[in-house]
Protein backbone atom coordinates (compact mmCIF):
# COMPACT_ATOMS: atom_id res chain seq x y z
CA UNK A 1 0.00 0.00 0.00
CA UNK A 2 1.14 3.59 -0.56
CA UNK A 3 0.25 6.66 1.53
CA UNK A 4 -1.06 9.72 -0.32
CA UNK A 5 0.28 13.22 0.67
CA UNK A 6 -3.01 13.87 2.45
CA UNK A 7 -2.42 10.79 4.62
CA UNK A 8 -5.04 8.50 3.06
CA UNK A 9 -3.97 5.06 1.95
CA UNK A 10 -4.14 3.94 -1.66
CA UNK A 11 -4.75 0.22 -2.21
CA UNK A 12 -2.45 -1.37 -4.81
CA UNK A 13 -4.12 -1.85 -8.18
CA UNK A 14 -4.70 -5.47 -9.14
CA UNK A 15 -1.78 -6.70 -11.21
CA UNK A 16 -2.45 -6.60 -14.93
CA UNK A 17 -1.36 -9.59 -16.92
CA UNK A 18 1.61 -7.93 -18.56
CA UNK A 19 3.07 -6.92 -15.15
CA UNK A 20 3.51 -10.48 -13.94
CA UNK A 21 6.13 -12.56 -15.73
CA UNK A 22 4.66 -15.83 -17.01
CA UNK A 23 1.05 -14.77 -16.49
CA UNK A 24 0.13 -13.80 -20.09
CA UNK A 25 1.03 -17.25 -21.37
CA UNK A 26 -1.08 -18.98 -18.66
CA UNK A 27 -4.00 -16.65 -19.36
CA UNK A 28 -3.68 -17.32 -23.09
CA UNK A 29 -3.55 -21.06 -22.37
CA UNK A 30 -6.78 -20.99 -20.33
CA UNK A 31 -8.49 -18.83 -22.97
CA UNK A 32 -7.45 -21.08 -25.86
CA UNK A 33 -8.32 -24.22 -23.92
CA UNK A 34 -11.82 -22.83 -23.53
CA UNK A 35 -12.04 -22.05 -27.27
CA UNK A 36 -10.91 -25.58 -28.12
CA UNK A 37 -13.14 -27.58 -25.77
CA UNK A 38 -16.15 -25.27 -25.34
CA UNK A 39 -16.34 -23.86 -28.87
CA UNK A 40 -14.86 -27.01 -30.48
CA UNK A 41 -12.27 -25.07 -32.43
CA UNK A 42 -9.16 -26.84 -33.78
CA UNK A 43 -5.96 -25.82 -32.02
CA UNK A 44 -3.88 -25.59 -35.20
CA UNK A 45 -5.65 -22.48 -36.46
CA UNK A 46 -5.49 -20.80 -33.03
CA UNK A 47 -1.73 -21.31 -32.84
CA UNK A 48 -0.93 -20.40 -36.45
CA UNK A 49 2.04 -18.02 -36.54
CA UNK A 50 0.41 -15.82 -39.21
CA UNK A 51 -3.31 -15.98 -38.50
CA UNK A 52 -3.52 -17.38 -34.96
CA UNK A 53 -5.61 -16.10 -32.04
CA UNK A 54 -4.56 -12.56 -30.89
CA UNK A 55 -3.64 -13.94 -27.42
CA UNK A 56 -1.24 -16.36 -29.13
CA UNK A 57 0.17 -13.78 -31.54
CA UNK A 58 0.84 -11.41 -28.60
CA UNK A 59 3.36 -13.91 -27.13
CA UNK A 60 7.04 -14.17 -28.04
CA UNK A 61 8.54 -17.34 -29.52
CA UNK A 62 9.43 -18.96 -26.18
CA UNK A 63 6.03 -18.31 -24.69
CA UNK A 64 4.32 -19.61 -27.83
CA UNK A 65 6.24 -22.88 -27.41
CA UNK A 66 5.26 -23.04 -23.72
CA UNK A 67 1.63 -22.31 -24.57
CA UNK A 68 1.58 -25.13 -27.13
CA UNK A 69 3.20 -27.48 -24.59
CA UNK A 70 0.62 -26.59 -21.93
CA UNK A 71 -2.32 -26.99 -24.31
CA UNK A 72 -1.25 -30.23 -25.97
CA UNK A 73 -0.53 -31.70 -22.52
CA UNK A 74 -3.82 -30.47 -21.05
CA UNK A 75 -5.68 -32.05 -23.99
CA UNK A 76 -3.65 -35.28 -24.18
CA UNK A 77 -4.29 -36.00 -20.48
CA UNK A 78 -7.61 -34.20 -20.14
CA UNK A 79 -9.54 -37.01 -18.47
CA UNK A 80 -6.72 -37.90 -16.06
CA UNK A 81 -6.31 -34.24 -15.08
CA UNK A 82 -10.08 -33.86 -14.66
CA UNK A 83 -10.26 -36.88 -12.35
CA UNK A 84 -7.35 -35.72 -10.17
CA UNK A 85 -9.05 -32.33 -9.84
CA UNK A 86 -12.52 -33.78 -9.15
CA UNK A 87 -11.34 -36.04 -6.34
CA UNK A 88 -10.18 -32.90 -4.50
CA UNK A 89 -13.55 -31.19 -4.72
CA UNK A 90 -16.34 -31.76 -2.24
CA UNK A 91 -18.89 -31.24 -5.01
CA UNK A 92 -18.50 -30.82 -8.77
CA UNK A 93 -17.83 -27.33 -10.07
CA UNK A 94 -20.98 -25.79 -11.54
CA UNK A 95 -21.20 -25.99 -15.34
CA UNK A 96 -20.96 -22.18 -15.56
CA UNK A 97 -17.58 -22.26 -13.80
CA UNK A 98 -15.79 -23.03 -17.03
CA UNK A 99 -13.15 -20.28 -16.62
CA UNK A 100 -12.23 -21.71 -13.23
CA UNK A 101 -12.07 -25.22 -14.69
CA UNK A 102 -9.70 -24.10 -17.45
CA UNK A 103 -7.43 -22.27 -14.97
CA UNK A 104 -7.24 -25.47 -12.91
CA UNK A 105 -6.51 -27.64 -15.96
CA UNK A 106 -3.76 -25.30 -17.14
CA UNK A 107 -2.18 -25.31 -13.68
CA UNK A 108 -2.53 -29.08 -13.30
CA UNK A 109 -1.00 -29.81 -16.73
CA UNK A 110 2.14 -27.95 -15.68
CA UNK A 111 2.33 -29.50 -12.21
CA UNK A 112 1.73 -33.07 -13.36
CA UNK A 113 3.57 -33.25 -16.67
CA UNK A 114 5.73 -30.23 -17.50
CA UNK A 115 9.10 -29.03 -16.38
CA UNK A 116 7.67 -25.99 -14.56
CA UNK A 117 8.30 -25.49 -10.80
CA UNK A 118 5.11 -26.39 -8.91
CA UNK A 119 5.23 -23.14 -6.94
CA UNK A 120 5.29 -21.06 -10.15
CA UNK A 121 2.39 -23.02 -11.68
CA UNK A 122 0.32 -22.60 -8.49
CA UNK A 123 1.13 -18.93 -7.92
CA UNK A 124 0.36 -17.96 -11.51
CA UNK A 125 -2.95 -19.86 -11.44
CA UNK A 126 -3.90 -18.07 -8.21
CA UNK A 127 -2.93 -14.66 -9.62
CA UNK A 128 -4.92 -15.46 -12.74
CA UNK A 129 -7.97 -16.46 -10.71
CA UNK A 130 -7.74 -13.33 -8.52
CA UNK A 131 -7.53 -11.04 -11.56
CA UNK A 132 -10.72 -12.33 -13.19
CA UNK A 133 -14.04 -11.26 -11.62
CA UNK A 134 -15.56 -14.63 -12.61
CA UNK A 135 -13.00 -16.54 -10.56
CA UNK A 136 -11.67 -14.12 -7.92
CA UNK A 137 -13.75 -15.67 -5.13
CA UNK A 138 -12.27 -19.11 -5.92
CA UNK A 139 -8.62 -18.03 -5.58
CA UNK A 140 -8.22 -19.88 -2.26
CA UNK A 141 -9.72 -23.02 -3.80
CA UNK A 142 -7.27 -22.82 -6.73
CA UNK A 143 -4.40 -22.40 -4.29
CA UNK A 144 -5.40 -25.28 -2.02
CA UNK A 145 -6.34 -27.66 -4.81
CA UNK A 146 -3.20 -27.18 -6.92
CA UNK A 147 -0.92 -27.37 -3.87
CA UNK A 148 -2.61 -30.63 -2.89
CA UNK A 149 -2.10 -31.90 -6.46
CA UNK A 150 1.60 -31.05 -6.30
CA UNK A 151 1.92 -32.91 -2.98
CA UNK A 152 -0.02 -35.94 -4.18
CA UNK A 153 1.29 -36.38 -7.73
CA UNK A 154 4.13 -38.74 -6.84
CA UNK A 155 1.78 -41.38 -5.45
CA UNK A 156 -1.42 -40.65 -7.39
CA UNK A 157 -0.47 -39.93 -10.99
CA UNK A 158 0.76 -43.40 -12.02
CA UNK A 159 -2.29 -45.30 -10.70
CA UNK A 160 -4.65 -42.68 -12.15
CA UNK A 161 -3.04 -42.96 -15.59
CA UNK A 162 -3.38 -46.77 -15.40
CA UNK A 163 -7.05 -46.50 -14.48
CA UNK A 164 -7.98 -43.89 -17.07
CA UNK A 165 -8.70 -43.75 -20.79
CA UNK A 166 -7.73 -40.26 -21.89
CA UNK A 167 -10.51 -39.72 -24.41
CA UNK A 168 -14.10 -38.47 -24.48
CA UNK A 169 -16.62 -41.33 -24.33
CA UNK A 170 -17.71 -41.12 -27.99
CA UNK A 171 -14.13 -41.58 -29.13
CA UNK A 172 -13.16 -44.35 -26.68
CA UNK A 173 -16.39 -46.23 -27.49
CA UNK A 174 -15.77 -45.94 -31.24
CA UNK A 175 -12.26 -47.38 -30.84
CA UNK A 176 -13.44 -50.26 -28.64
CA UNK A 177 -16.24 -51.13 -31.07
CA UNK A 178 -13.92 -50.96 -34.06
CA UNK A 179 -10.78 -52.65 -32.75
CA UNK A 180 -11.75 -54.53 -29.56
CA UNK A 181 -10.66 -53.51 -26.10
CA UNK A 182 -6.97 -54.49 -26.08
CA UNK A 183 -6.14 -52.72 -29.34
CA UNK A 184 -8.35 -49.72 -28.53
CA UNK A 185 -6.53 -49.31 -25.23
CA UNK A 186 -3.16 -49.63 -26.98
CA UNK A 187 -4.20 -46.89 -29.43
CA UNK A 188 -5.28 -44.63 -26.56
CA UNK A 189 -1.98 -45.31 -24.77
CA UNK A 190 -0.11 -44.35 -27.96
CA UNK A 191 -2.09 -41.10 -28.07
CA UNK A 192 -0.46 -40.08 -24.81
CA UNK A 193 2.96 -40.07 -26.45
CA UNK A 194 4.13 -37.32 -28.80
CA UNK A 195 4.66 -38.73 -32.29
CA UNK A 196 8.13 -38.93 -33.80
CA UNK A 197 8.88 -36.89 -36.94
CA UNK A 198 8.88 -38.77 -40.24
CA UNK A 199 10.60 -37.69 -43.45
CA UNK A 200 10.03 -38.81 -47.02
CA UNK A 201 13.41 -38.46 -48.70
CA UNK A 202 14.05 -38.15 -52.42
CA UNK A 203 17.03 -40.55 -52.36
CA UNK A 204 19.47 -42.21 -49.97
CA UNK A 205 17.31 -42.95 -46.87
CA UNK A 206 20.27 -44.39 -44.93
CA UNK A 207 22.37 -41.30 -45.60
CA UNK A 208 19.56 -38.98 -44.53
CA UNK A 209 18.86 -41.08 -41.44
CA UNK A 210 22.49 -40.45 -40.44
CA UNK A 211 22.36 -36.73 -41.20
CA UNK A 212 19.02 -36.15 -39.46
CA UNK A 213 19.77 -38.37 -36.46
CA UNK A 214 17.16 -41.02 -37.19
CA UNK A 215 16.70 -44.45 -38.70
CA UNK A 216 14.96 -46.01 -41.70
CA UNK A 217 11.61 -47.76 -41.28
CA UNK A 218 10.77 -50.92 -43.28
CA UNK A 219 8.63 -48.77 -45.60
CA UNK A 220 11.60 -46.48 -46.48
CA UNK A 221 10.52 -43.48 -44.38
CA UNK A 222 13.22 -41.86 -42.24
CA UNK A 223 12.12 -41.48 -38.61
CA UNK A 224 13.56 -39.07 -36.02
CA UNK A 225 12.39 -39.29 -32.41
CA UNK A 226 12.86 -35.64 -31.49
CA UNK A 227 14.09 -32.81 -33.68
CA UNK A 228 17.06 -30.83 -32.40
CA UNK A 229 16.22 -27.80 -34.57
CA UNK A 230 13.33 -26.23 -36.44
CA UNK A 231 12.42 -28.18 -39.57
CA UNK A 232 13.48 -25.26 -41.78
CA UNK A 233 16.94 -25.21 -40.15
CA UNK A 234 17.66 -28.91 -40.77
CA UNK A 235 20.16 -30.00 -43.43
CA UNK A 236 18.48 -30.63 -46.76
CA UNK A 237 15.46 -28.39 -46.16
CA UNK A 238 16.57 -25.47 -48.34
CA UNK A 239 17.84 -27.89 -50.98
CA UNK A 240 14.45 -29.66 -51.09
CA UNK A 241 15.92 -33.09 -50.37
CA UNK A 242 12.96 -34.28 -48.23
CA UNK A 243 9.63 -33.34 -46.76
CA UNK A 244 7.93 -34.13 -43.47
CA UNK A 245 5.28 -36.82 -43.93
CA UNK A 246 4.05 -39.47 -41.53
CA UNK A 247 5.13 -42.97 -42.59
CA UNK A 248 1.49 -44.05 -42.97
CA UNK A 249 0.63 -40.97 -45.04
CA UNK A 250 3.40 -42.00 -47.43
CA UNK A 251 1.70 -45.30 -48.27
CA UNK A 252 -1.46 -44.40 -50.31
CA UNK A 253 0.41 -42.82 -53.25
CA UNK A 254 2.58 -45.92 -53.52
CA UNK A 255 -0.48 -48.12 -53.95
CA UNK A 256 -0.87 -46.74 -57.48
CA UNK A 257 2.21 -48.74 -58.52
CA UNK A 258 4.50 -47.44 -61.27
CA UNK A 259 3.21 -44.02 -62.28
CA UNK A 260 6.20 -42.86 -64.35
CA UNK A 261 4.90 -41.04 -67.43
CA UNK A 262 1.23 -41.51 -66.45
CA UNK A 263 -1.34 -38.72 -66.04
CA UNK A 264 -2.35 -38.83 -62.38
CA UNK A 265 -4.88 -36.63 -60.56
CA UNK A 266 -4.33 -35.92 -56.88
CA UNK A 267 -7.84 -34.76 -56.03
CA UNK A 268 -7.47 -33.44 -52.47
CA UNK A 269 -3.89 -32.46 -52.88
CA UNK A 270 -2.93 -29.69 -50.47
CA UNK A 271 -0.50 -29.24 -48.79
CA UNK A 272 1.03 -31.63 -51.28
CA UNK A 273 2.78 -34.53 -49.54
CA UNK A 274 1.29 -37.08 -51.90
CA UNK A 275 1.56 -34.80 -54.95
CA UNK A 276 5.30 -34.59 -54.23
CA UNK A 277 5.58 -38.39 -54.06
CA UNK A 278 3.77 -38.80 -57.38
CA UNK A 279 5.82 -36.07 -59.09
CA UNK A 280 9.04 -37.59 -57.74
CA UNK A 281 7.96 -40.96 -59.14
CA UNK A 282 7.77 -39.37 -62.60
CA UNK A 283 4.01 -38.89 -62.96
CA UNK A 284 2.45 -35.99 -64.84
CA UNK A 285 0.44 -34.80 -61.82
CA UNK A 286 -2.64 -32.61 -61.67
CA UNK A 287 -2.92 -31.38 -58.08
CA UNK A 288 -6.46 -30.24 -57.34
CA UNK A 289 -7.84 -28.74 -54.14
CA UNK A 290 -10.80 -26.56 -53.26
CA UNK A 291 -8.82 -24.36 -50.86
CA UNK A 292 -6.90 -21.43 -52.35
CA UNK A 293 -4.85 -20.93 -49.17
CA UNK A 294 -3.90 -24.57 -48.90
CA UNK A 295 -2.99 -24.67 -52.59
CA UNK A 296 -0.66 -21.71 -52.04
CA UNK A 297 1.12 -23.86 -49.44
CA UNK A 298 1.27 -26.73 -51.92
CA UNK A 299 2.87 -24.46 -54.54
CA UNK A 300 5.48 -23.24 -52.01
CA UNK A 301 6.21 -26.82 -50.97
CA UNK A 302 6.66 -28.01 -54.55
CA UNK A 303 8.91 -25.04 -55.34
CA UNK A 304 11.17 -25.90 -52.41
CA UNK A 305 11.25 -29.54 -53.50
CA UNK A 306 11.95 -28.54 -57.14
CA UNK A 307 9.02 -30.70 -58.25
CA UNK A 308 6.25 -29.74 -60.65
CA UNK A 309 2.51 -30.35 -60.98
CA UNK A 310 -0.39 -28.72 -62.76
CA UNK A 311 -2.29 -26.94 -60.00
CA UNK A 312 -6.08 -26.66 -60.22
CA UNK A 313 -8.33 -24.86 -57.75
CA UNK A 314 -11.73 -26.52 -57.91
CA UNK A 315 -14.31 -28.48 -55.98
CA UNK A 316 -13.68 -32.04 -57.08
CA UNK A 317 -17.44 -32.68 -57.05
CA UNK A 318 -17.85 -30.31 -60.01
CA UNK A 319 -14.48 -30.87 -61.70
CA UNK A 320 -14.82 -31.76 -65.37
CA UNK A 321 -11.41 -32.15 -67.05
CA UNK A 322 -11.11 -32.37 -70.85
CA UNK A 323 -9.44 -35.75 -70.60
CA UNK A 324 -9.73 -38.62 -68.11
CA UNK A 325 -6.71 -39.63 -66.00
CA UNK A 326 -4.65 -42.83 -66.05
CA UNK A 327 -4.92 -42.93 -62.25
CA UNK A 328 -6.56 -40.95 -59.47
CA UNK A 329 -5.68 -40.49 -55.80
CA UNK A 330 -8.46 -39.29 -53.51
CA UNK A 331 -7.02 -38.43 -50.08
CA UNK A 332 -10.31 -37.21 -48.75
CA UNK A 333 -11.09 -34.69 -46.00
CA UNK A 334 -11.92 -36.67 -42.86
CA UNK A 335 -12.24 -36.50 -39.07
CA UNK A 336 -8.42 -36.71 -38.72
CA UNK A 337 -8.87 -39.11 -35.82
CA UNK A 338 -5.73 -40.91 -36.99
CA UNK A 339 -3.59 -37.89 -36.09
CA UNK A 340 -4.42 -37.54 -32.38
CA UNK A 341 -0.78 -38.06 -31.36
CA UNK A 342 0.02 -34.81 -33.21
CA UNK A 343 -3.36 -33.13 -32.68
CA UNK A 344 -4.70 -34.10 -29.23
CA UNK A 345 -7.55 -31.61 -29.66
CA UNK A 346 -9.24 -33.77 -32.33
CA UNK A 347 -11.33 -36.02 -30.03
CA UNK A 348 -12.45 -32.91 -28.13
CA UNK A 349 -13.44 -30.86 -31.17
CA UNK A 350 -15.02 -33.61 -33.30
CA UNK A 351 -18.08 -35.76 -32.65
CA UNK A 352 -19.74 -38.91 -33.99
CA UNK A 353 -22.12 -36.59 -35.91
CA UNK A 354 -19.16 -34.90 -37.62
CA UNK A 355 -17.82 -38.32 -38.62
CA UNK A 356 -21.18 -39.31 -40.12
CA UNK A 357 -21.31 -36.09 -42.19
CA UNK A 358 -17.75 -36.57 -43.40
CA UNK A 359 -18.43 -40.20 -44.32
CA UNK A 360 -21.39 -39.10 -46.48
CA UNK A 361 -19.20 -36.49 -48.17
CA UNK A 362 -16.50 -39.09 -48.82
CA UNK A 363 -19.00 -41.49 -50.41
CA UNK A 364 -19.98 -38.73 -52.86
CA UNK A 365 -16.33 -37.95 -53.52
CA UNK A 366 -15.52 -41.58 -54.34
CA UNK A 367 -18.35 -41.61 -56.85
CA UNK A 368 -17.13 -38.37 -58.46
CA UNK A 369 -13.48 -39.48 -58.45
CA UNK A 370 -14.34 -42.80 -60.10
CA UNK A 371 -15.73 -40.94 -63.11
CA UNK A 372 -12.38 -39.17 -63.65
CA UNK A 373 -10.36 -42.38 -64.21
CA UNK A 374 -9.91 -44.00 -67.61
CA UNK A 375 -11.36 -47.52 -67.95
CA UNK A 376 -8.81 -49.94 -66.47
CA UNK A 377 -7.14 -47.15 -64.47
CA UNK A 378 -6.66 -47.22 -60.72
CA UNK A 379 -8.34 -45.15 -58.02
CA UNK A 380 -7.01 -44.93 -54.47
CA UNK A 381 -9.27 -43.71 -51.68
CA UNK A 382 -7.49 -42.83 -48.45
CA UNK A 383 -7.90 -40.77 -45.31
CA UNK A 384 -6.33 -40.28 -41.88
CA UNK A 385 -9.31 -41.46 -39.86
CA UNK A 386 -9.38 -44.32 -37.35
CA UNK A 387 -13.14 -44.54 -37.59
CA UNK A 388 -14.44 -47.45 -39.74
CA UNK A 389 -17.40 -45.22 -40.65
CA UNK A 390 -14.92 -43.40 -42.91
CA UNK A 391 -13.13 -46.59 -44.00
CA UNK A 392 -14.13 -50.25 -43.86
CA UNK A 393 -17.80 -49.53 -43.14
CA UNK A 394 -17.98 -46.77 -45.74
CA UNK A 395 -16.87 -49.21 -48.45
CA UNK A 396 -19.36 -51.85 -47.31
CA UNK A 397 -22.14 -49.24 -47.55
CA UNK A 398 -21.19 -47.92 -51.01
CA UNK A 399 -23.97 -48.61 -53.49
CA UNK A 400 -22.80 -51.77 -55.26
CA UNK A 401 -24.78 -50.93 -58.40
CA UNK A 402 -22.86 -47.70 -59.14
CA UNK A 403 -20.73 -49.93 -61.36
CA UNK A 404 -17.95 -47.45 -62.13
CA UNK A 405 -15.22 -49.19 -60.16
CA UNK A 406 -14.40 -52.62 -58.69
CA UNK A 407 -12.10 -53.43 -55.76
CA UNK A 408 -8.45 -53.95 -56.73
CA UNK A 409 -7.06 -55.57 -53.55
CA UNK A 410 -3.52 -54.74 -52.47
CA UNK A 411 -1.56 -58.00 -52.59
CA UNK A 412 0.86 -59.19 -49.90
CA UNK A 413 4.46 -58.64 -50.97
CA UNK A 414 3.51 -55.87 -53.39
CA UNK A 415 5.00 -52.95 -51.45
CA UNK A 416 7.94 -53.11 -49.02
CA UNK A 417 6.93 -52.96 -45.38
CA UNK A 418 3.18 -52.80 -46.01
CA UNK A 419 2.11 -56.40 -45.38
CA UNK A 420 1.55 -56.01 -41.61
CA UNK A 421 -1.12 -53.38 -42.36
CA UNK A 422 -3.10 -55.26 -45.00
CA UNK A 423 -6.57 -56.50 -44.14
CA UNK A 424 -7.99 -59.73 -45.54
CA UNK A 425 -9.94 -57.84 -48.18
CA UNK A 426 -6.79 -56.15 -49.50
CA UNK A 427 -7.40 -52.73 -47.95
CA UNK A 428 -4.83 -50.97 -45.80
CA UNK A 429 -5.32 -50.00 -42.17
CA UNK A 430 -2.72 -48.45 -39.87
CA UNK A 431 -3.07 -47.23 -36.28
CA UNK A 432 -0.85 -45.53 -33.70
CA UNK A 433 -0.62 -48.91 -31.92
CA UNK A 434 1.05 -50.50 -34.99
CA UNK A 435 4.78 -50.64 -35.71
CA UNK A 436 5.83 -51.25 -32.11
CA UNK A 437 9.57 -50.59 -31.90
CA UNK A 438 12.05 -50.41 -29.00
CA UNK A 439 10.39 -47.49 -27.20
CA UNK A 440 6.99 -45.74 -27.43
CA UNK A 441 8.67 -42.52 -28.60
CA UNK A 442 9.83 -44.10 -31.88
CA UNK A 443 6.82 -46.37 -32.41
CA UNK A 444 3.46 -46.07 -34.10
CA UNK A 445 1.90 -44.73 -37.27
CA UNK A 446 -0.82 -42.24 -37.94
CA UNK A 447 -4.17 -43.93 -38.33
CA UNK A 448 -4.82 -44.34 -42.05
CA UNK A 449 -7.24 -46.22 -44.24
CA UNK A 450 -6.66 -46.86 -47.95
CA UNK A 451 -8.52 -48.91 -50.54
CA UNK A 452 -7.72 -49.48 -54.22
CA UNK A 453 -10.20 -49.76 -57.07
CA UNK A 454 -10.03 -50.22 -60.82
CA UNK A 455 -12.34 -48.39 -63.24
CA UNK A 456 -14.52 -50.88 -65.03
CA UNK A 457 -14.11 -51.13 -68.80
Ligand SMILES: C[S@@+](CC[C@H](N)C(=O)[O-])C[C@H]1O[C@@H](n2cnc3c(N)ncnc32)[C@H](O)[C@@H]1O
Pocket residue numbers: 249267268269270271272273274275288289290291294314315316317331332333334
Ligand atom coordinates in the same frame (compact mmCIF):
# COMPACT_ATOMS: atom_id res chain seq x y z
C1 LIG B 1 -6.48 -34.67 -45.92
S1 LIG B 1 -6.26 -33.18 -46.74
C2 LIG B 1 -5.21 -33.66 -48.07
C3 LIG B 1 -3.77 -33.90 -47.72
C4 LIG B 1 -2.90 -34.07 -48.95
N1 LIG B 1 -3.40 -35.16 -49.79
C5 LIG B 1 -1.46 -34.36 -48.62
O1 LIG B 1 -1.03 -35.50 -48.66
O2 LIG B 1 -0.73 -33.39 -48.35
C6 LIG B 1 -7.79 -32.97 -47.54
C7 LIG B 1 -7.83 -31.83 -48.54
O3 LIG B 1 -9.09 -31.91 -49.21
C8 LIG B 1 -9.44 -30.60 -49.61
N2 LIG B 1 -10.86 -30.61 -49.97
C9 LIG B 1 -11.93 -30.65 -49.14
N3 LIG B 1 -13.08 -30.67 -49.84
C10 LIG B 1 -12.73 -30.67 -51.14
C11 LIG B 1 -13.48 -30.65 -52.36
N4 LIG B 1 -14.81 -30.69 -52.35
N5 LIG B 1 -12.80 -30.62 -53.53
C12 LIG B 1 -11.45 -30.57 -53.53
N6 LIG B 1 -10.69 -30.55 -52.41
C13 LIG B 1 -11.32 -30.61 -51.24
C14 LIG B 1 -9.06 -29.76 -48.42
O4 LIG B 1 -8.90 -28.40 -48.79
C15 LIG B 1 -7.76 -30.43 -47.97
O5 LIG B 1 -6.65 -29.75 -48.49
